[in-house]
Amino acid sequence: MAASAKTLTARNDSLNEDWTIVVPRRGRRRGRTNPLIQTREPLPQQQAIPWTPTDFEVDSLRESKLIQKMELCMKKLETSQFFLTLLDQIQSQEILHNLQKVLGFDSNMQMVIYGIGSIESYENPRLQLSLALLLKRKFSWIGGIEVFDPVLSTTESQVLEVLGCLVLSIDEQGRRKALKPTIFFMPHCEAELYDNLLEENWRVGLLKNIVLLGNSFENYEQYASQFKNSVVALARHIFSISKFTDEFKIKTVSDDYYGAFHDSSWHFFSPVVDPGSQSSNFDCIPEI
Numbered sequence: 001m002a003a004s005a006k007t008l009t010a011r012n013d014s015l016n017e018d019w020t021i022v023v024p025r026r027g028r029r030r031g032r033t034n035p036l037i038q039t040r041e042p043l044p045q046q047q048a049i050p051w052t053p054t055d056f057e058v059d060s061l062r063e064s065k066l067i068q069k070m071e072l073c074m075k076k077l078e079t080s081q082f083f084l085t086l087l088d089q090i091q092s093q094e095i096l097h098n099l100q101k102v103l104g105f106d107s108n109m110q111m112v113i114y115g116i117g118s119i120e121s122y123e124n125p126r127l128q129l130s131l132a133l134l135l136k137r138k139f140s141w142i143g144g145i146e147v148f149d150p151v152l153s154t155t156e157s158q159v160l161e162v163l164g165c166l167v168l169s170i171d172e173q174g175r176r177k178a179l180k181p182t183i184f185f186m187p188h189c190e191a192e193l194y195d196n197l198l199e200e201n202w203r204v205g206l207l208k209n210i211v212l213l214g215n216s217f218e219n220y221e222q223y224a225s226q227f228k229n230s231v232v233a234l235a236r237h238i239f240s241i242s243k244f245t246d247e248f249k250i251k252t253v254s255d256d257y258y259g260a261f262h263d264s265s266w267h268f269f270s271p272v273v274d275p276g277s278q279s280s281n282f283d284c285i286p287e288i
């Protein structure tokens with residue numbers, strides 16, 4: 001699915017459906033200013049669920065075509081001004097300082113990619129995966145890459161493995177505990193998934209291990225007044241972490257990369273112990 005908008009979701013109990021509030025993209029859709037409300041399928045229960053692709057078809061022709069498409073996509077991305085600008089950003093003092101803080105004494109960090117989308121059906125997920133693979137190739141501080149999206153087909157999962165990624169067999173619902181430095185790449189995921197990740201890691205000692213490349217949290221804040229309270233409640237960790245977050249927006253540079261990377265930022269979290277907290281969860285920042 002190509003993400004054309006930032007989304008926040010809230011469960012509507014009376015209809016037993018989820019509402020998705022779609023905030024119009026900036027730039028090309030500047031004319032539309034009011035949030036649109038759509039319905040969507042309910043999300044599965046918020047717990048890790050064993051997962052396999054819904055299709056079992058092994059199709060070697062589809063596989064080789066997809067590998068070719070990925071190779072072309074990586075070539076195009078590697079020489080783009082967008083990628084070169086991003087490399088400059090990553091090697092800037094401010095980002096290097098934050099990466100070093102997360103790494104501590106470790107030499108590399110695992111990359112976990114949630115919500116990549118269908119790499120066979122859409123160019124944006126291919127560009128996003130290409131970015132992850134190129135960054136791993138370029139920087140030794142990026143370790144293995146794990147990928148999960150419930151929409152992945154058997155063909156896509158096999159191609160991901162050929163490209164050196166590990167496809168998870170469990171839907172973690174974004175709830176990976178960052179027990180060690182981890183970069184989470186969550187391109188255009190729904191707010192609930194970011195919120196799950198933050199909630200699972202709502203400890204000083206865990207949040208400091210996270211590098212998050214995903215939807216801009218500053219943009220969520222900016223649009224907060226347009227969301228209903230029930231929707232904001234589902235993203236409460238996103239709003240609560242803002243004062244402990246260093247965010248660096250990435251530049252899409254040209255229209256070719258807008259769809260895949262618009263409104264995306266690097267996020268680093270530097271929580272401090274809440275001295276006022278009396279509970280055994282004394283290092284939750286803040287308690288919510």
Ligand SMILES: C[S@@+](CC[C@H](N)C(=O)[O-])C[C@H]1O[C@@H](n2cnc3c(N)ncnc32)[C@H](O)[C@@H]1O
Nearest residue numbers: 001002003114115116117124148149173187188
């Ligand atoms: C808005 S789409 C973004 C797709 C793609 N990254 C893009 O930019 O076009 C959000 C993606 O999150 C995926 N998703 C939903 N629940 C997920 C979960 N529990 N873990 C990982 N991905 C999930 C959806 O299947 C979907 O592909």
